[in-house]
Amino acid sequence: xxxxxxxxxxxxxxxxxxxxxxxxxxxxxxxxxxxxxxxxxxxxxxxxxxxxxxxxxxxxxxxxxxxxxxxxxxxxxxxxxxxxxxxx
Numbered sequence: 001x002x003x004x005x006x007x008x009x010x011x012x013x014x015x016x017x018x019x020x021x022x023x024x025x026x027x028x029x030x031x032x033x034x035x036x037x038x039x040x041x042x043x044x045x046x047x048x049x050x051x052x053x054x055x056x057x058x059x060x061x062x063x064x065x066x067x068x069x070x071x072x073x074x075x076x077x078x079x080x081x082x083x084x085x086x087x088x
Contacts, residue, residue: 005087007057019070030056033065033077042077057085
């Protein structure tokens with residue numbers, strides 16, 4: 001049986017200049033966009049939430065987009081191909 005590696009963080013490959021973006025976490029958890037909604041996945045009523053970073057990473061690996069933001073910057077929905085999951 002293979003040991004599960006802990007997710008340390010999820011990074012945006014090309015962050016906006018001068019900021020370090022982090023996954024957006026809300027009172028409901030990490031906010032993601034479900035690919036089944038296509039061009040509608042950015043709408044609030046279509047959001048999917050993950051309680052842990054590990055759950056969010058698993059969804060990103062399945063093709064979900066992740067909302068990411070930085071202090072003073074509005075969060076934006078980042079496609080899974082533009083994200084890197086960093087494990088311990």
